[in-house]
Amino acid sequence: MSVMSPPGQSAKLIKAAAAANAPWVLPNDYGSDPTETKMGEDAMIGPGKQADRDLIEKLGKSSWVGICCSFWYEYSLSTGPFTYGFDFENRSVTFIDDGTTKINTTTWPQTALAVARLLSLKVLPDDANDTSATLSQFRNQPAYVSSFLLSQKDMLESVLRVTGTKECDWKIEHEAHEVRFDAGVAQFNGGDRRGAVKLLYTRVFYPDGCGNYEARHGLHNNILRLPKEDLDEFTRIAVNRAERKVLVF
Template identity: 50%
Template sequence: MATLYAKDQPAGFKNNIEKVAIVGAGGQVGKFITEALLQKRHFKITALTRQESTSVVPEGVEIKKVDYNEPSTLVEALKGQDVLIVTLAVTVTDEAEKLNKAAAEAGVPWVLPNEFGSGSNNDAVNQDIKMGIQKQNIRKQIEELGTSSWIGIVSGFWYEYSLSVGSWSYGFDINNRTVTFFDDGTQQINTSTWPQVGRAVANLLSLKVLPENESDKRPYLSQYKNELVYFSSFKVNQQEMFESLLRVTGTKKDDWKISNESVKARFETGKSMLQSGDRRGFGLMLYSRFFFPDAPGINPSSSNADLGLPEENLDEWTGVAVQMAKENYFENVVVPRTTGRR
């Protein structure tokens, strides 16, 4: 497809993003995206929230209450917006579909759908973990509606979260000093901190929509139209995470209980748990699958440079994870959020 240039667009064409609507502005990753957008100081940000929501939204964000049972409230809230960012639980497909339809009716040109995690274009993984297919269906719906274009944000798993929440994710129980290495613990993945996700989104939306002219070689937003954009904080394996934990905690290997488990057997354990009604099995399945030897957790490309993302210090963010574990972040924040026990 031939490259379009801003100079050739009709009068009134706007070559930058100004108005951003976000769903989940007070959520785990949504909070960091919203804060990064605010720091840019050139976005007008609107948070779409339910009438009954008690979520705290960062100061400086306009709040519009919506009712998902009344699609007209979604359309009205989205009128005039340049971008809709959706950060919901990936299982909330009904609401995501309603948002896509409302964005199309309101004429929103860009949608950042519910990605913000592991990649969803690996067919082998999608056969094992159906979440990727759900993401693909949401993106397909956006295209079929014919108004908005989508950009999928692929950060890999969230580093400080995944390291801190318990052995079911990256294999570490920090508080009890146990680690389970998947196979030999050397399979690398790409993983990102929450602030890096926020910066990536804010920097992406700060790009010009189109290059100004033929000599403008800077990255631009439309080059990611209906594509996934890959970035990360670290390309790392479990052994490297463990070495970082030893440095941060001042402990030795002998202070930890260390075990190894076949990553494929771990996946099957999670699958059996889920089939028997134990939803905790999904976490085992999801994380272990991205550590398989076919390396699905390694991004096929990197837009770190195009997005102007900084290099981060692994030990610094391991330290954040250690503090989150001490504060029992998962039990005190995640569980109440996902079960309604706030």
């Protein structure tokens, strides 16, 4: 569902699923770690997502399963300086703090495959001795998936390899996370929705570790039989998107 959807749309769908006795619901809850409540509140996305999960459980007809995949890599690298900090047209990058904070990030194909593999799991074990993966083990909780654990510096190194450029060819700036976050808030309050994107991305790069859910929860990549991906392959896709100015957000 689009982030620009009117308020209340997801609740209507959840109620419709309950009325139809749908046993499982995958809510509009892809993205950041739902257990990071402070981050969710600061970024303004957490309360709405929690309300959807609470509604599913309150209605009592369905269970929910979520996909925690963080930001989409190709999209976030290519869209503009307000996401992962890269401006390919001007060959510049803004590092949040020193650019070494690592976060999980996932490609579009990996996210899609994770959803397909998760919903393809059998619901329950065959018997008491069956230890294979089931959908029920994810009942009312997220599956944690990721393509890469990267810092902005890691991303730049991949960009340099893909573009054949050197670090000296790029203008590198630094911005403290609090300053960048506050700038995003001010921008959003001034009517520029890119400010909401900036504050959201910046909050996940805070040095409190909120963006590295792999360190706290581990990953379900193996359970879902997700492949290991090549970073430079998807960096190349992002660079191509940026060059073609495919900058939808």
